Amino acid sequence: MIDYSSCVACQECGQLHRYNPVAPGKTATCQRCGSVLYRNRPHMLESVLALTLAGLVLFILSNWLPLLGLRAQSIEQEFHLLGASIAFWDGGYHVLAALIVLNTIVFPLFELLALLIVLLTIRYRWEPSLAIVLFRWMRELKPWGMLEVFMLGILVAMVKLGDMATLIMGTALWSFAGLVVTMTAATSLLEPFVVWRELGRDKRVPTN
Amino acid sequence: MYPQTKPQTAREAGLIQCRTCAGLSHPPAVLGKHEVMRCPRCGAKLRLHEHNNSIEVTWALLIASALLYIPANTLPVMSYYSLGAGQPDTILSGVFRLLGSGQWPLALIVFAASIVVPLMKLITLTFLLISIQRKSHWRQLDRMRLYKITEHVGRWSMVDVFVIAILTGLVQFGNMARVEANSGSFSFAAVVVLTMFAAKTLDGHLIWDITRQEERDK
Numbered sequence: 001m002i003d004y005s006s007c008v009a010c011q012e013c014g015q016l017h018r019y020n021p022v023a024p025g026k027t028a029t030c031q032r033c034g035s036v037l038y039r040n041r042p043h044m045l046e047s048v049l050a051l052t053l054a055g056l057v058l059f060i061l062s063n064w065l066p067l068l069g070l071r072a073q074s075i076e077q078e079f080h081l082l083g084a085s086i087a088f089w090d091g092g093y094h095v096l097a098a099l100i101v102l103n104t105i106v107f108p109l110f111e112l113l114a115l116l117i118v119l120l121t122i123r124y125r126w127e128p129s130l131a132i133v134l135f136r137w138m139r140e141l142k143p144w145g146m147l148e149v150f151m152l153g154i155l156v157a158m159v160k161l162g163d164m165a166t167l168i169m170g171t172a173l174w175s176f177a178g179l180v181v182t183m184t185a186a187t188s189l190l191e192p193f194v195v196w197r198e199l200g201r202d203k204r205v206p207t208n
Numbered sequence: 209m210y211p212q213t214k215p216q217t218a219r220e221a222g223l224i225q226c227r228t229c230a231g232l233s234h235p236p237a238v239l240g241k242h243e244v245m246r247c248p249r250c251g252a253k254l255r256l257h258e259h260n261n262s263i264e265v266t267w268a269l270l271i272a273s274a275l276l277y278i279p280a281n282t283l284p285v286m287s288y289y290s291l292g293a294g295q296p297d298t299i300l301s302g303v304f305r306l307l308g309s310g311q312w313p314l315a316l317i318v319f320a321a322s323i324v325v326p327l328m329k330l331i332t333l334t335f336l337l338i339s340i341q342r343k344s345h346w347r348q349l350d351r352m353r354l355y356k357i358t359e360h361v362g363r364w365s366m367v368d369v370f371v372i373a374i375l376t377g378l379v380q381f382g383n384m385a386r387v388e389a390n391s392g393s394f395s396f397a398a399v400v401v402l403t404m405f406a407a408k409t410l411d412g413h414l415i416w417d418i419t420r421q422e423e424r425d426k
Contacts, residue, residue: 004221004223004232004233004234007218007221007223007232008230009217009218009223009225009230009232010230011225011227011230012352012356012412012413013217013352013412013413013415013416014217014218014219014225014413014416014417015216015217015218015416016216016217016218016221016223032416033349033352033416034349068374068378070378070379072381072384072385073381073384075381075384077378077379077380077381079374079377079378083374083377083378084370084373084374084377085373086377087373087374087376087377087389088373088376088389091376091388091389093389093393093394095394096369096373096389096393096394096397099369099397099401100369100370100373103366104370132249132250132251133251135250136228136229136250136251136252139228139229140228140252143359143360143362143363143404143408144363144404146363146366146370149363149364149366149367149370150370152317152321152364152367152370153366153367153368153369153370153371153373153374154370154374156314156317156318156367156371157370157371157374157375157378159311159314160306160311160314160371160375161375161378161379163309164379164385165379165385192229192230193230196229196230196231196249196250199249200231200249
């Protein structure tokens, strides 16, 4: 049996490496396939925590306020984030409606809440078992939260409707754009290697 | 900056690597047929290399999505009703409609996301599966990159489903103007979801692992 506590395996190709701390701002990459092994980003946990809190506020605004409005001959239609799936539900496509609710509301919210709990657990040294489960599911479900794809969908729909009727940009459109930026920033800043190391029960070594 | 160590993979060192958290662990000495092995760090299910059925599952998902690709592109995905007259659109005719109204940048985005990406995913995954099964040595690094791109780009195909949902939700003016979703959108979303699952179940390590095994056999 070899001692693997100081080993890091490349997530993409399985190549083993010995863990060597890298200087702040630097990145360690796999020597075979070049994928990122781990990065040293100072204040990573604090930055992601700040972005997560901002994201939660923007999430509430984006769901609460109207996203788009359409006016045609004195009739006005309002459209909320949930409206996309209500439209499919009313049309009899229940599975599609469920898929869209998951993609645009449930998974992004889960991601924000899971990140919040995980980061607070690390920050205040709480018992990590809940955070471990949440962070695992967050990583697994990550590709299924599709806010940025939905943002592109809004833009395409806006151009398509442009010459048909008067389009009203709702307040939530701006908070939604902010939410997309915030969550993308949080995702690219987040360093799963550090989070797993911090959550690992046996080796709670402080980083940075 | 490269951490230096002898070239060796987790599998060659007799370790199991968790695909969720990248954590390493020793496999148990004996594993019963219905016992489930879990990552000691994150609790995700682990699978011994001998029990890796990634190829078979990916083939199944791939064939299912290839079949659904046909109705997804031939059935109308949505209809625009104006003053009682309906106008059904398939994915492709929607692109042409955008092109006809002079919105070519948008037409390009929709064409890329809805037609090129799903088709490329089907072709790429088929190619990767065959090359893995043939234990190909050919350009592993490029094939791995191809796999990563396929995995990451797939979700953007959902954009057409979202556009249909937004238009259906917004354009509801009774007889004057109305947008309705059609059954093609269901097949289309199913193609996107199934190819996403297929890309996820395909084990990228196999591109490298088989080569190593073959090297030892020589």
